[in-house]
Amino acid sequence: AQSVTQLDSHVSVSEGTPVLLRCNYSSSYSPSLFWYVQHPNKGLQLLLKYTSAATLVKGINGFEAEFKKSETSFHLTKPSAHMSDAAEYFCVVSDLVDTGGFKTIFGAGTRLFVKA
Amino acid sequence: DAMVIQNPRYQVTQFGKPVTLSCSQTLNHNVMYWYQQKSSQAPKLLFHYYDKDFNNEADTPDNFQSRRPNTSFCFLDIRSPGLGDAAMYLCATSRNWDRGGAKNIQYFGAGTRLSVL
Numbered sequence: 001a002q003s004v005t006q007l008d009s010h011v012s013v014s015e016g017t018p019v020l021l022r023c024n025y026s027s028s029y030s031p032s033l034f035w036y037v038q039h040p041n042k043g044l045q046l047l048l049k050y051t052s053a054a055t056l057v058k059g060i061n062g063f064e065a066e067f068k069k070s071e072t073s074f075h076l077t078k079p080s081a082h083m084s085d086a087a088e089y090f091c092v093v094s095d096l097v098d099t100g101g102f103k104t105i106f107g108a109g110t111r112l113f114v115k116a
Numbered sequence: 117d118a119m120v121i122q123n124p125r126y127q128v129t130q131f132g133k134p135v136t137l138s139c140s141q142t143l144n145h146n147v148m149y150w151y152q153q154k155s156s157q158a159p160k161l162l163f164h165y166y167d168k169d170f171n172n173e174a175d176t177p178d179n180f181q182s183r184r185p186n187t188s189f190c191f192l193d194i195r196s197p198g199l200g201d202a203a204m205y206l207c208a209t210s211r212n213w214d215r216g217g218a219k220n221i222q223y224f225g226a227g228t229r230l231s232v233l
Contacts, residue, residue, distance in 0.1 A: 050218075
């Protein structure tokens with residue numbers, strides 16, 4: 001069965017310092033993994049995706065994530081936080097299911113605060 | 117450039133008064149989804165259409181219905197809104213597989229925030 005766990009509900013960093021948002025997953029097959037960002041009162045925007053190609057995935061706005069199969073993790077990082085990065089971040093896993101079709105699971109979300 | 121468009125952005129309705137939210141897409145994707153998102157929570161899938169096939173989530177209340185008259189449009193109808201239905205409603209689309217092999221990337225609209233008075 002699939003599941004997604006975002007280990008921190010809130011993360012607070014200072015502007016210019018690194019960002020780490022943690023995500024662990026479980027999946028029966030070979031999943032695709034995504035990170036989405038949601039700014040207040042906006043829809044979800046795709047930051048990056050993992051598709052079983054390169055394990056280090058680069059996304060928009062300087063974000064990247066590394067897929068570690070042995071740790072079943074897909075943590076999101078950014079070397080230097082910007083005030084505009086303050087938002088809610090969702091880790092998402094999508095995979096085939098036994099009955100056919102896809103199942104997409106959202107993590108509970110991590111709220112990123114960026115202090116000046 | 118907007119690819120998934122939701123109208124209106126903000127909707128106010130009265131308790132028990134039917135309301136319809138709309139979503140359109142220019143991506144020609146097979147699948148369209150409706151999610152409900154309450155404050156500080158992850159989006160919760162209500163249902164989706166794969167082409168014309170409607171797929172309801174088991175825990176979606178009967179109060180919520182959907183229509184997809186063609187590929188581009190999908191509507192969410194709330195027959196008798198209650199106070200607990202106040203939320204952000206997100207529409208998304210997907211093609212199931214992208215050229216890079218990702219399964220089921222979903223593209224989201226900006227959402228409609230529904231208030232129930």
